[in-house]
Amino acid sequence: MVRIYINDQEYDVPAGTTILCAAKKAGIRIPTLCFVEGLRPIGACRVCVVEVEGVRNLVASCSTPVAEDMRIHTHTARVRRARRAVVELLLSEHNGECQTCERNGQCELQSLAAELGIREVSYRGEKARKRIDISTPALQRDSGKCIKCRRCVSVCNEMQHVGALFPQFRGYQTIIGPALGRDLASVPCVQCGQCAAICPVGAISERDHVEAVWAALDTPENHVVVQTAPAIRAALGECFGYPPGTLVTGKMVAALRRLGFDAVFDTNFAADLTIMEEGTEFLMRLRKAYVEGQQDVLPMFTSCSPGWVQYLEFFHHNLLPNLSTCRSPQQMFGAIAKTYYAKKLDKRPEDIFVVSVMPCTAKKFEASRAEMNASGVRDVDAVLTTRELARMIRIAGIDFQSLPDEEMDAPLGLCTGAGVIFGHTGGVMEAALRTVYEVLTGEDLPTPTLLATLDGIKEAEITLKNVRPEWSFLEGVTLRVAVAHGLGNAEKLIRAIEAGERQYHFVEVMACPGGCIGGGGQPRFTDNRVRLARIAAIRKEDAGKPLRKSHQNPQVKQLYEEFLGEPLSERSHKLLHTHYIAREPV
Amino acid sequence: MPDDAKPAGVFSAPCACQEVSEEDRYAQLDDILRTYRNIPGALIPVLQITQTIFGYLPEKALRKIAAALNKPLSEVTGVVTFYSFFNTIPRGRHMIRVCLGTACYVRGGKQVLAALKEELGIDVGETTADRNFSLDVGRCFGACGLAPVIMIDDDVHQRVKVSQLPRLLEQYRDKQDTTSKT
């Protein structure tokens, strides 16, 4: 322990604590801008400066550890002046209008200016050059609004191990972005949107699909259906004043109906369908490995996270054959809605307009992939992030808090608990094992093996006993599985696998930390506390479901009976599976 | 590499020689990359060597370097554009450097620079479209008594007046065919 004094009050804090952290524990708020808990301090903005007795210059509290007998002053006149100077300088260069900005009302630069009581900007600097980058289907970047805090650089490099963003040029010319200040599409960016989620201002956000959805809803001939991913119900409430972790499934359905969607469906239905296909594919790969000796078909990697899929497409071409051929639930839903469901309504695929609500920006990219037209037309027409849906609800004047709870529509709205847990890290694996284990042994999966924690890499083993006769070659086999979230963790796992240090049968990867509940399209701001709260909400929804295994979903069963035949059938193959592209990384 | 360190050895070939072909340069780069592939901290040395090979850092070379050193292209270009001694634009046949040391600066160096920019239509660090001239600034060439000073290639020009500049540049334009490649 170290004895320190903050604003003349005595505190004992653990050695190695930063001044910022010590002050926070003491109930003193020091403003920050570039600092993000959980990431290495960047030290770029100097908003967090404090005065330390005996030290001539002000020090950045986010990156300075405490020392014995340190006397710290957090809000002296000198400190206040320095912070104001920093923020006024940022404002003088900032090229944006709050009134028309996506971040209006929830912008960290705005609230910082308010917190510091800035009433005028005494510098008259040149404005940052405004350049809008809409080169990718997922993200919009506006260099004029960038305050060069470099959070996105940390996230893209450290957390995601992609490295699409980096400071370019120097001094006043500095821009934060892809190589040579070019467009995002010129570098390998997986479009996960974690940069958009962490950006304090309106410099990175999702490509807007709101207008396209309004237009579809306003066209009477369209039959507009909406699917919502599991992670939405666990986070949408945050946009309407509920604390993180509030489950708002019923109100969300009610809001979607009031927005005018003709049918409100659940991506979880397609998640159950995914488990049927992916579980069967896994069993097929096990057979190939154990009976036909084709060891290299294992491990199988999950394929529902489009950021992860593109990560392999860019950086690990040799692993593409190990990626499950299953489309993601979003795309399975689109294909089924425009074929099976359309037929039920006696409509053509092109008469159905499919909107998804996703926690994810990469889903916009996924929906735009050339091969995603199994129904003959684009399978998913528009993808809204959680944030965009919240915006639409507000624009429509819907008072979210006072909505009743409503139920999803049939037939694509029913799901089991297994479909729900797709929303958090480890969930797809758990859902798959619930079904696979039962198929193999006829019994329930012994207690959930993969806990919904935020450990970067989780592993589990299940030994198969009393397997059914047709699977006898698996008797006594110990299935080894692993789960990683955040592409940095995925990269670590891949390296361990490629070095032969680790061997698995099945690996789940989600590009975003925490899985979909921490996606790049979720309400800002997402930290680990928020992630855990959203995971708890998802677990609650799972626990409340009468059916908790995908193969029990009666509507999925019906879909197979009436339309698909069986998993991996020819029709399934056409509608529910896909192939991948090796992309040049530079 | 400092501006005035002309790579005399490796590539300013004896007069009988042809210009080193693009292919040869890339072959050389490949050799370098094989050597440096697994050496930590190799980026800056590799960039310096590459600049010696090509005279500047072509984008294609940067892509190769990024791939070989297993670094994102954005990081590589981030480093290249941070340091002023790296150049991503090919150098012109003639390098003009304007002294902006104190003496030159106060005695008209600034105006000379502005006039050169205007005359050539380029900014500091850039090269004219016909690849005749590149423009750069320097910090005192040791001829303060005769300020303002500019250097064109290895020639020092003293007491330069803005009005003389077009004629001065013309002399070099004429010489272009006989100048050795750098």
Ligand code: SF4
């Ligand atoms: S980024 Fe923030 S400060 Fe800038 S225009 Fe948008 S809301 Fe205003």
Ligand code: SF4
């Ligand atoms: S979307 Fe993901 S990969 Fe692309 S720049 Fe942002 S953080 Fe990096």
Ligand code: SF4
């Ligand atoms: S884009 Fe956003 S996160 Fe990145 S440096 Fe600019 S302001 Fe910061």
Ligand code: FES
């Ligand atoms: S928050 Fe400490 S330097 Fe930015």
